[in-house]
Amino acid sequence: MPVDRELPTEEAQDLIALTRDLADRELAPRAAKYEREERFPREVFRTLGDAGLMGLPFPEEVGGGGQPYAVYLQVLEELAMRWASVALGVSVHTLSCSPIARYGTEAQRRDLLPEMVGGTLLGAYSLSEAHAGSDAAAMKASATATDDGWIARGEKAWVTHGGHADFYTTFLRTPADGPRGISCFHLTPDLPGFGAARPEEKMGLTASTTAALRLDDVPIPRDRLIGEPGRGMAIALGALDSGRLGVSAVAVGLAQSALDLAVRYATEREAFGRPIVQHQGVAFLLADMAAAVESARATYLAAARRKDAGKPYARQASISKLVATDAAMKVTTDAVQVLGGAGYTRDHPAERYMREAKVMQIFEGTNQIQRMVIGRLLAGEAAPAAG
Amino acid sequence: MNIVVLVKQVPDSGSERKLDPADNTVARAGADNVINEMDEYAIEEALVVKEAHGGEVTILTVGPDSAADAIRKALSMGADRAVHVTDEAMHGSCAVQTSAVLAAALQQMDYDLILCGAESTDGQVSVMPALLAERLGIPQLSGARKLTIDDGVAKVERQTDGGFWALEAPLPAIVSTWDTINEPRYPSFKGIMAAKKKPVETKTLADLGIDPSTVGLASATSQVLDFSGRPPKGEGVKVADEGDGADKLVEYLASQKIV
Numbered sequence: 001m002p003v004d005r006e007l008p009t010e011e012a013q014d015l016i017a018l019t020r021d022l023a024d025r026e027l028a029p030r031a032a033k034y035e036r037e038e039r040f041p042r043e044v045f046r047t048l049g050d051a052g053l054m055g056l057p058f059p060e061e062v063g064g065g066g067q068p069y070a071v072y073l074q075v076l077e078e079l080a081m082r083w084a085s086v087a088l089g090v091s092v093h094t095l096s097c098s099p100i101a102r103y104g105t106e107a108q109r110r111d112l113l114p115e116m117v118g119g120t121l122l123g124a125y126s127l128s129e130a131h132a133g134s135d136a137a138a139m140k141a142s143a144t145a146t147d148d149g150w151i152a153r154g155e156k157a158w159v160t161h162g163g164h165a166d167f168y169t170t171f172l173r174t175p176a177d178g179p180r181g182i183s184c185f186h187l188t189p190d191l192p193g194f195g196a197a198r199p200e201e202k203m204g205l206t207a208s209t210t211a212a213l214r215l216d217d218v219p220i221p222r223d224r225l226i227g228e229p230g231r232g233m234a235i236a237l238g239a240l241d242s243g244r245l246g247v248s249a250v251a252v253g254l255a256q257s258a259l260d261l262a263v264r265y266a267t268e269r270e271a272f273g274r275p276i277v278q279h280q281g282v283a284f285l286l287a288d289m290a291a292a293v294e295s296a297r298a299t300y301l302a303a304a305r306r307k308d309a310g311k312p313y314a315r316q317a318s319i320s321k322l323v324a325t326d327a328a329m330k331v332t333t334d335a336v337q338v339l340g341g342a343g344y345t346r347d348h349p350a351e352r353y354m355r356e357a358k359v360m361q362i363f364e365g366t367n368q369i370q371r372m373v374i375g376r377l378l379a380g381e382a383a384p385a386a387g
Numbered sequence: 388m389n390i391v392v393l394v395k396q397v398p399d400s401g402s403e404r405k406l407d408p409a410d411n412t413v414a415r416a417g418a419d420n421v422i423n424e425m426d427e428y429a430i431e432e433a434l435v436v437k438e439a440h441g442g443e444v445t446i447l448t449v450g451p452d453s454a455a456d457a458i459r460k461a462l463s464m465g466a467d468r469a470v471h472v473t474d475e476a477m478h479g480s481c482a483v484q485t486s487a488v489l490a491a492a493l494q495q496m497d498y499d500l501i502l503c504g505a506e507s508t509d510g511q512v513s514v515m516p517a518l519l520a521e522r523l524g525i526p527q528l529s530g531a532r533k534l535t536i537d538d539g540v541a542k543v544e545r546q547t548d549g550g551f552w553a554l555e556a557p558l559p560a561i562v563s564t565w566d567t568i569n570e571p572r573y574p575s576f577k578g579i580m581a582a583k584k585k586p587v588e589t590k591t592l593a594d595l596g597i598d599p600s601t602v603g604l605a606s607a608t609s610q611v612l613d614f615s616g617r618p619p620k621g622e623g624v625k626v627a628d629e630g631d632g633a634d635k636l637v638e639y640l641a642s643q644k645i646v
Contacts, residue, residue, distance in 0.1 A: 014579045022573050052576035065576055 049119015080253025091246030096123030162211030177230030425504025479604025
């Protein structure tokens, strides 16, 4: 059964209908095979780009879909219901476009953004390093100022689409801007010395390539700087808030699929003379799964509506990420339980969903980091105003 | 180049389809109505021809008000405008009557090329291109798996069981397409938005100068007198394997003269 969605406009209803049609025909039939073969579906992102789904939250004048986050995120959720790796890819791509959309120069917005948000070019977002994950500000890869730009040196890690992307929104230390100076750059793989390492061998989301980047004295032209020099960390953190909403929607889509699978199985599978859904032990498990999915959806939508209304939403974004990804872990684990021995085999997608859910508690800020952010924001609100 | 694509709305061939027991016509109310699958290939081909040669793509549909959904889908794929012929009096019309209505509508339009699907999944009469070619006095190139337009001439590869025929005809001509001809595009989000602003002209039989008594079930050239559901699948033969399963299987296959 499709999810009954509250959508603000007829336009949004049409968008969801298009997404379902496309995802049913282009995503669902490929997912299990590509995940098994660890194959990156570059062509699927082209199809999504042609349909206008790769830049939904950006303004129409730069080629985007002009959609509020509350609609864009539900599109992500529908994609994730069919194929989490692809939905995650769309979320990461959107994240990669957002610094230029928000802080880019007029020339960057005019010359670069339309092909980015139109999905012709696929994006990657490079903030983490091997020893600077949760503590991103501890990054070491640097861009040293030269007469006509910068020279980049070092290694970035955990880059989604690493080796496949056409542009990399990359954060590098810029010593010229002081000891804490970090700047944001638009890097492309044609730059000399730019290289991606062998993809990581992961537990799940195996069709979504993750790789480290090597920067061997990469010359960065001056016009590749995004925003103010030295202000990269603020750009990164701002983008992460919206990225956390994206991950929340992907997690809810994945959990919804696991729930649907479990309900279908429980109505077909019989034990002790009746379908197992009629045994209270199983029905209560399913009820808790449904409660987790629907409350997680409500949580990310509440955060998205704050963002759409222009209100601060950092705390709600972190709460949403925490609630939705913990829900996805619990729901996918319980789906395996409902399917029993069958759920533990690769004949059914339940075990894959469970593997895919795990990383969602880790990326875009671990759920421990989310708790830190929430706690810090609560403390800040409770403290008496200074001065 | 002005291209007209004939589009029909049909009950989804993937869902359960019914005849209306009151008059033995296709039950459209309550069915999951979609654009006839083969017509999507005709629309795609029209858009490809337009992209190569310029011009305008017009959708022509005969059908009840609900067929507006099929028109909107066609417009969201990229067609420019649509003509929707709708009239209560047409209910139950046969292919011959429908072809008279389509021909009358086409005579009010400018066209160099008419495209349609090679068959519809509801009636499956598959004679519309021939009927229209006759009524309009233009050549028909039916069952195309490939179409090229070259200097006022349409060239097609007509798909057959054993291969294809190479056919050509001067424009204007009517070409019907199989699903081997292309891969229909998805509407884009922008296409869906744009479709709402595209002109859809609604016409009645009076607008086409057609006497309502010449169409509809009462004067149709063919009528469904009776129908019955597909018989349920037989029980089949169960072979219990008691160590001699293979022998029994071979015995069964031999008895059916399969081996």
